[in-house]
Amino acid sequence: MHQLTITAVTAADLDDLVPLLRAYCDFYRVDPTDEALRALAVALLDHPEEGVQLIARDNAETPVGFATIYWTWQTLHAARVGVLNDLYVAPNVRGGGTGRALIERCLRLCRERGVARLTWETAPDNHVAQRLYDALGAEKSPWLSYELEP
Structure with missing residues (x-):
């Protein structure tokens, strides 16, 4: 694995995160528009209780990846969960x-917050x-995902 730095996104990272x-x-x-993507990232910065974004940079400080976790509850586990959205x-x-x-950093954040599990699709x-997962x-979930536009 190449050298990586993974940090929580700050306002200074937005120009690197949006691409x-x-x-x-x-x-x-x-x-979605780039403006809407930036607004989403800013909303999470303004409301960290709703979620967090992480940015990965290589040893040359080039952004090479990101992850977004939303914090919520899951009734079936009667506990808080992190959704790796x-x-x-x-x-x-x-x-x-x-x-x-x-993903390992996301798991660490979940442990630090005391959430029961990390889920994703x-x-x-x-x-x-x-293959990575x-x-x-x-574990693969037995659930199917559905969507409706309101």
């Missing part, structure tokens, strides 16, 4: 340990990510 958010959205073929690693460093390092065809010992 990663854009690349993540492009990967999933969705198109976003995990993105730049294509040129995939397979080098960045995704694993981001991925696209059914994202086999590269699924399986290698980490994560």
Whole structure:
């Protein structure tokens, strides 16, 4: 694994974070505006009780990935959980340990907050990510995800 620094996003990181958010959205073929992505990041900075974003940088201080955790409750566990809503690693460093390092940092944050578990979803065809999750010992959920636009 290459040398990484993973920190919680601050206002000083926004110019480096937004292009990663854009690349993540492009990967999933969705198109919120960059202004909306920045506003989301600022909202989390203003309300850390709702969630946190992490940014990974290589030894040259180049941003190479990010993760977003939202804090919530899960009735089925009768406990607080962290939802790893976003995990993105730049294509040129995939397979080098960045995704694993981001998830491990997310787990550490969950332990520090005393949450019962870290949960997440991925696209059914994202086999590269699924190999990482399986290698980490994560269990596949039996649940299906549904969405409605209000």
